[in-house]
Every structure is written in C-alpha cells, then in structure tokens.
Amino acid sequence: MTDLVLLADPQITEIGVEEVGEPLVDLRELGGFAFSHLKVNEGPAWSSVRRGVADRLLHATELVPAGVRLMIVEGHREPAVQRRHFDAYCAELRTADPDLTDLQLRRLASRYISPPEVAPHVAGAAIDLTLADVAGRPLDLGTAVNATPEESEGACYFDAANISSQAREHRATLADALGAAGLVNYPTEWWHWSFGDRYWAWSTRARCALYGPVDADRPA
Ligand SMILES: C[C@@H](N)C(=O)N[C@H](C)C(=O)O
Numbered sequence: 001m002t003d004l005v006l007l008a009d010p011q012i013t014e015i016g017v018e019e020v021g022e023p024l025v026d027l028r029e030l031g032g033f034a035f036s037h038l039k040v041n042e043g044p045a046w047s048s049v050r051r052g053v054a055d056r057l058l059h060a061t062e063l064v065p066a067g068v069r070l071m072i073v074e075g076h077r078e079p080a081v082q083r084r085h086f087d088a089y090c091a092e093l094r095t096a097d098p099d100l101t102d103l104q105l106r107r108l109a110s111r112y113i114s115p116p117e118v119a120p121h122v123a124g125a126a127i128d129l130t131l132a133d134v135a136g137r138p139l140d141l142g143t144a145v146n147a148t149p150e151e152s153e154g155a156c157y158f159d160a161a162n163i164s165s166q167a168r169e170h171r172a173t174l175a176d177a178l179g180a181a182g183l184v185n186y187p188t189e190w191w192h193w194s195f196g197d198r199y200w201a202w203s204t205r206a207r208c209a210l211y212g213p214v215d216a217d218r219p220a
C-alpha cells in the first residue's frame with residue numbers, strides 16, 4: 001500500500017480545477033445500464049454524473065462482453081454525505097488505533113473515502129459500479145461494493161491477490177471496458193472509477209481537473 005498514491009496525497013490535493021461547467025446527466029435516462037438496489041445514497045442525483053463521464057460510461061457499455069452489463073451503484077454524492085462518511089470512517093480507524101496522528105488518520109481514511117474538500121463524487125466525476133448479468137444479477141468481483149480494507153482484508157484493492165480467479169477475470173473485464181473508455185480506477189477500490197477529477201488528472205498527466213463540486217439542483 002505504501003507505493004499507492006492516495007486521494008489525501010498532496011500530489012492529488014494540490015492539482016487545480018478548471019471547471020468546464022458540464023451538467024449532471026442521469027444515467028437512468030440513457031439506457032444500457034443496470035442499477036443496483038443497494039441504495040447506498042438517497043441523494044437527488046445518486047445516479048447522475050457529469051456529461052463527459054456519462055458519455056464515457058455509455059461508450060463502456062459497448063465494450064463489455066455480450067451478456068454482461070455495467071451495474072451502477074452511486075454517482076453524485078451530496079457534500080454533507082461525503083463529510084458524514086469521512087468522519088465516521090475516521091472515528092472507526094481512531095478507535096482501532098488511538099495513537100494515529102491526524103495526518104496518518106487522513107491518509108489511512110483516504111484509502112476508502114475521499115477527504116470532503118477534494119471528493120470526486122461531490123464533483124459528479126466518479127462512479128461506483130460493478131458488473132451484472134442480463135437478468136440484473138451482480139457478478140462476483142471478489143468483495144461487496146464498498147467493503148472497507150479492514151473488513152475485506154485488503155481484497156477491495158483492485159490488484160488484490162486474495163480473490164478467486166473468476167473475480168479476477170471479472171475485474172479485468174471491468175477495467176478493460178472502463179479504461180478503454182477513458183476512466184481511471186482508484187486502486188484501493190475496484191468499483192471506483194472517475195474522469196475529470198484530480199485523480200484522473202494525476203493519472204493521465206492532465207494539467208488540471210475539469211470538475212469541481214456541483215450542486216445537484218443547480219447547473220455547474
Ligand atoms: C466509500 C466509497 N464508495 C468511495 O466513494 N470512496 C471514494 C474514495 C470517494 O470517497 O470518493
């Protein structure tokens with residue numbers, strides 16, 4: 001884990017945003033996707049992402065093998081929800097190890113949840129998703145979506161070795177389609193992919209991120 005660049009790393013947080021002003025687009029209106037019943041987010045735009053992200057996801061639906069669908073779990077997230085998840089996970093980590101410094105805590109937390117001030121879901125730039133069959137049954141990708149590093153013993157990391165060969169193949173299928181469509185993965189979470197955020201800018205050596213925080217009820 002030490003060589004992974006995390007969302008709390010200054011290499012990421014110091015990247016600037018030049019907002020391009022694209023609207024949020026509801027993926028439910030585009031067709032071609034499956035939608036999870038997990039309901040991890042009750043926010044008004046949970047199934048929405050920026051137009052540039054939606055276009056790329058739509059392209060990715062054409063790249064997955066026949067009989068496989070992209071299953072959307074969560075797109076845009078309200079800032080207050082991001083803050084609540086971040087604080088709750090920090091509290092969990094602090095209980096497990098009261099000696100952590102604030103800096104260590106922030107870094108450890110960002111393996112699983114982004115610091116609120118740079119959160120890609122709040123910008124409509126990230127999507128949490130998995131694969132399903134045509135009947136809408138989720139495929140095995142090795143862990144539940146949103147399994148923490150602790151509860152999954154690290155199997156949530158994209159490259160984890162402690163998953164079955166079938167789960168590995170399914171992760172490769174997901175990565176082939178999303179990568180070819182222009183999204184980047186956050187390596188501590190196999191289900192988290194983004195375009196236009198700071199992590200994408202760092203991964204692709206783009207000069208800046210394209211999307212800052214966006215209000216679900218108002219255009220960017
Ligand atoms: C908690 C998980 N669903 C997630 O979205 N994590 C990333 C890193 C985030 O908060 O952006």
Ligand SMILES: [Zn+2]
Binds near residue numbers: 121127191192193
């Ligand atoms: Zn995510």
